[in-house]
Amino acid sequence: GQNIDQPTEMTATEGAIVQINCTYQTSGFNGLFWYQQHAGEAPTFLSYNVLDGLEEKGRFSSFLSRSKGYSYLLLKELQMKDSASYLCAVPDSNYQLIWGAGTKLIIKP
Amino acid sequence: EAQVTQNPRYLITVTGKKLTVTCSQNMNHEYMSWYRQDPGLGLRQIYYSMNVEVTDKGDVPEGYKVSRKEKRNFPLILESPSPNQTSLYFCASSSSAGFYNEQFFGPGTRLTVL
Numbered sequence: 001g002q003n004i005d006q007p008t009e010m011t012a013t014e015g016a017i018v019q020i021n022c023t024y025q026t027s028g029f030n031g032l033f034w035y036q037q038h039a040g041e042a043p044t045f046l047s048y049n050v051l052d053g054l055e056e057k058g059r060f061s062s063f064l065s066r067s068k069g070y071s072y073l074l075l076k077e078l079q080m081k082d083s084a085s086y087l088c089a090v091p092d093s094n095y096q097l098i099w100g101a102g103t104k105l106i107i108k109p
Numbered sequence: 110e111a112q113v114t115q116n117p118r119y120l121i122t123v124t125g126k127k128l129t130v131t132c133s134q135n136m137n138h139e140y141m142s143w144y145r146q147d148p149g150l151g152l153r154q155i156y157y158s159m160n161v162e163v164t165d166k167g168d169v170p171e172g173y174k175v176s177r178k179e180k181r182n183f184p185l186i187l188e189s190p191s192p193n194q195t196s197l198y199f200c201a202s203s204s205s206a207g208f209y210n211e212q213f214f215g216p217g218t219r220l221t222v223l
Contacts, residue, residue, distance in 0.1 A: 008149075031209060042199060042214035043152070050209065087151065095159075096142075096167065097212070101151040 004100035022088035035087040115215035132200030141183040145196040190222040
């Protein structure tokens with residue numbers, strides 16, 4: 001079976017750095033997605049990792065370790081607008097995305 | 110503007126009254142999908158379509174129907190809605206069903222079944 005685990009909620013301070021973890025168990029591996037979802041809105045694409053290592057994209061970076069079944073999203077210089085849920089997802093063998101329940105990130109001034 | 114649109118955005122209905130939620134994309138995407146999102150459960154796929162006239166069940170298809178008669182449209186049909194179908198629904202599309210393709214989501218439809 002396939003399973004994705006993320007923390008339910010995290011709190012961080014404006015201007016700080018936060019790391020949101022995601023662990024997964026899949027029968028095969030075809031990459032890992034991160035999406036951002038503001039409350040009541042649609043998810044929007046952040047990153048896709050298929051190789052091990054860190055990929056940086058502005059204030060956001062995503063890391064993948066295939067051997068450990070582990071990824072994290074790193075958010076730097078946090079802003080209030082970063083308050084959102086962050087969803088981790090992996091494709092299964094039928095091309096369908098399996099989604100984690102999401103991590104709600106609360107930013108405090 | 111490239112986008113996925115859904116209608117209606119909000120709907121309150123009663124048990125058993127058939128309804129349709131429309132979804133349309135203007136990006137010429139082959140792949141389209143419907144999800145429902147419930148608190149603590151994340152996104153769960155209802156149905157997906159790899160191309161015109163090709164649809165398949167996702168993880169939670171019971172109580173739903175879809176059709177894909179043309180590339181841009183992928184309506185979701187609830188023949189006899191029940192209260193357990195109260196949820197937030199998202200339509201999504203991508204250029205193909207490849208692993209690496211990001212999905213573009215519609216704005217969502219919040220459905221309440223009384």
